[in-house]
Amino acid sequence: MSEQRWSAPTVLVAVDLVILTLRESRLHVLLVERGIEPYRGKRALPGGFLNNLGEGLVDAAYRELREESELRDSRLHLEQLGAYGAPGRDPRGRVLSVAYLAIAPALPEPIAGTDAAGASWVPVDHVLSGQVELAFDHRDIVTDGVERARTKLEHSALATAFCGETFTLSELQQVYEAVWGTQLDPRNFYRKVQGVTGFVEPVGSARRTTKGRPARLFRAGERTVLNPPIIRPERPVNGEG
Numbered sequence: 001m002s003e004q005r006w007s008a009p010t011v012l013v014a015v016d017l018v019i020l021t022l023r024e025s026r027l028h029v030l031l032v033e034r035g036i037e038p039y040r041g042k043r044a045l046p047g048g049f050l051n052n053l054g055e056g057l058v059d060a061a062y063r064e065l066r067e068e069s070e071l072r073d074s075r076l077h078l079e080q081l082g083a084y085g086a087p088g089r090d091p092r093g094r095v096l097s098v099a100y101l102a103i104a105p106a107l108p109e110p111i112a113g114t115d116a117a118g119a120s121w122v123p124v125d126h127v128l129s130g131q132v133e134l135a136f137d138h139r140d141i142v143t144d145g146v147e148r149a150r151t152k153l154e155h156s157a158l159a160t161a162f163c164g165e166t167f168t169l170s171e172l173q174q175v176y177e178a179v180w181g182t183q184l185d186p187r188n189f190y191r192k193v194q195g196v197t198g199f200v201e202p203v204g205s206a207r208r209t210t211k212g213r214p215a216r217l218f219r220a221g222e223r224t225v226l227n228p229p230i231i232r233p234e235r236p237v238n239g240e241g
Contacts, residue, residue, distance in 0.1 A: 011085075014097040015061040016047035016138065018081060018145030019071070021107040022162050026123050027149075027178050029142055030110055031134070032068045033118035038091045039135035041117070045142070047097065048115060061100045069110035069119040076102045081145055089137045101145045103152070105162040125181060146179075153179050154229045157199055160220035166203050168215040169193060180232045192230045198223030 019030040031043045046068040050060045061078055065071050078100040085096040110119035126132040127142050134142070152158050159175040160167075173189050193199060200218040 009094060012049055012090075012093060012095045013057075014047060014049045014090075014095055015057055015064060016045045016084075016097050016099045016141055017061055017065055017078070018045060018099060018101045018142055019065070019076070019107070020101070020103045020124070020145065020149055021121065022105060022175065022178055023121055025174055025178050026125075027146070027181075028121040029124050029127060029145070030069060030071070030107075031120060031122045031127075031132075032110075032112065032116035034135060035115065035117035042135040043122070043132055044135040045099075045138045046116070046119070047099075057098050058100070064115070067113045068116040070113045071107070071110050071119075073104065073107055075104045076107075077104075078102050081141070081148060084137060084141060086137065097141075099141050099145070101148055103149050103158065150180055150232060154231055155226055157220060157224050157226060160200065163220075166217045166219050168217060169200075170215060172200070172218070176230070176232075182233055184233070189230075196223065196226050196228065196230070199226060 017030070021028055021030075030046060032046050034040050034042050034044050046065055047061075048064045048068070050057070051063070055063075057080075058078060065076070079102070081099040081101040083096060083098050085094075087094065089095060089097075107121075110121070112119045122132055124142070124146055127134065127139060128146065130139070133139075149158075153176060159172055159179075162175045163171055169190050170186070172193065173184055173186060176189070177184055198221040201221045203217045203219050
């Protein structure tokens with residue numbers, strides 16, 4: 001009986017990018033309008049196939065970001081989010097996608113590049129709720145990216161990057177509420193923030209934000225890892241979690 005010759009399956013490798021930012025106190029994700037089939041005209045995450053065997057995954061991710069949105073912001077640091085390779089996720093064949101995540105404040109308006117018909121910032125809650133439909137399994141990837149962002153706020157000082165050089169605790173709370181998708185009790189939040197040594201530092205001045213007492217101003221401290229962490233509520237009120 002002759003032995004059957006084994007051959008490696010054909011698997012295409014792609015990258016997808018979840019780019020998150022805050023705009024008008026709401027968490028937004030960068031989406032492109034696909035200019036080619038499959039799913040032509042559908043919203044999707046920026047991304048695409050590796051150009052060649054010599055191109056690294058991170059290099060491909062930055063290249064696709066430039067080609068599809070012309071976003072070249074130097075503050076964008078990509079971190080690997082996960083790999084997605086379920087059979088049938090792409091009608092073109094067996095495709096393994098490595099997803100990357102970037103979270104940065106005040107990113108500019110994207111401009112559609114050569115590989116996309118359009119590019120725009122879309123509120124994350126519109127994607128998570130299904131109000132905005134995405135191609136492929138990109139809604140699952142966005143969901144994972146948002147969950148990673150929410151966890152990073154619990155354990156790191158990332159939230160201060162979305163504030164100005166000086167900020168009130170109320171403004172810092174608004175960042176947490178936007179990313180977590182839930183309202184927080186101010187007194188409880190302030191207690192938790194001030195319980196983490198080195199997270200924020202008072203600057204010795206105040207800002208009048210309402211007709212009441214002026215609010216104290218703070219700046220980011222030296223601590224980058226929060227200990228104890230600031231744990232989010234178990235049940236977001238917006239139905240996103």
